[in-house]
Amino acid sequence: MDSDQKRSFKNELYDQFARMGKAFSSASRLELIDLLAQRERSVDELAEETGMSVANTSRHLQVLKKERLVRRRKDGTRAYYRLAGPEVFRAWRAMRVLAESRLSEIEETVRHYLSDREEMEALSPDELETRLQDDDVVVLDVRPEEEYETGHIPGARSIPVDQIEEHLGELPEDKEIVAYCRGPYCVYSDDAVRRLREQGYDARRLKEGLPDWANGGRPVAEGPA
Structure with missing residues (x-):
């Protein structure tokens, strides 16, 4: 593999890794992942839980599905989603723990809303x-x-x-x-x-x-x- 091939290999590889970062880059999608870690849910249920419209919820789920982070099944006219595997929750949890260790704003937000x-x-x-x-x-x-x-x-x-x-x-x-x-x-x-x-x-x-x-x-x- 010459130097140009090595560079192309690395560029393509890290582009694929970056897809995960883009999928996790939305606060709304992180909340959907957190909810789906509890159990399978329909689009309507997720919309009600998050306060988003059904259309907006569906758009976020399609992003997660495209990157194979969630799976969908159909039951009649209703679509149900679940996490694609336990590693999806582990990735979200690792991000959460990292944010807790680096961002003092998280602790400040918790103290503000949960003072007791x-x-x-x-x-x-x-x-x-x-x-x-x-x-x-x-x-x-x-x-x-x-x-x-x-x-x-x-x-x-x-x-x-x-x-x-x-x-x-x-x-x-x-x-x-x-x-x-x-x-x-x-x-x-x-x-x-x-x-x-x-x-x-x-x-x-x-x-x-x-x-x-x-x-x-x-x-x-x-x-x-």
């Missing part, structure tokens, strides 16, 4: 895994039930955050309660811990969500509550 988060004494996945072995904690999955059924921490109970008050009588008062949701910036667990503490429960949140838990090689259960 530091008081919630978040538990790490490793700590929760140990506590589960000791059987001295109750774990609540406060995501929507459909996400729980797709995958959840073994032994976790499904109580969506908007149903916490309805199920207070079912929760033991002599054990610590740990709530988790979609990820470190999902506010469902914050809301759940806040409501539980107002009712006198000893409650904490998990630092990360179900996809992060699974990404660490930890077991995931499936099925209804």
Whole structure:
């Protein structure tokens, strides 16, 4: 391979790598990836979750599909999307962790909108895994039930955050309660811990969500509550 061929080879190779960067360069597409890490969703569901129009949501999904980051299936007239593989979430997570380590604005944004988060004494996945072995904690999955059924921490109970008050009588008062949701910036667990503490429960949140838990090689259960 002469020098011109080497240069052409490198140019073509890095052009292909750059396609991934372009696909990840949209805040809207990052949110879609984060949502699809929970479960398969229709275009309409994704549009409702993100506050985008159906047309705009579909355009972003087509970009992700073109770069083989998501897959689509049709059911009648409806299209459903899912991540193309676990490596897509790992790539998004690596970008998130890098941004957290380099951009102070992220921490400032969290403090601005979640001013009481530091008081919630978040538990790490490793700590929760140990506590589960000791059987001295109750774990609540406060995501929507459909996400729980797709995958959840073994032994976790499904109580969506908007149903916490309805199920207070079912929760033991002599054990610590740990709530988790979609990820470190999902506010469902914050809301759940806040409501539980107002009712006198000893409650904490998990630092990360179900996809992060699974990404660490930890077991995931499936099925209804």
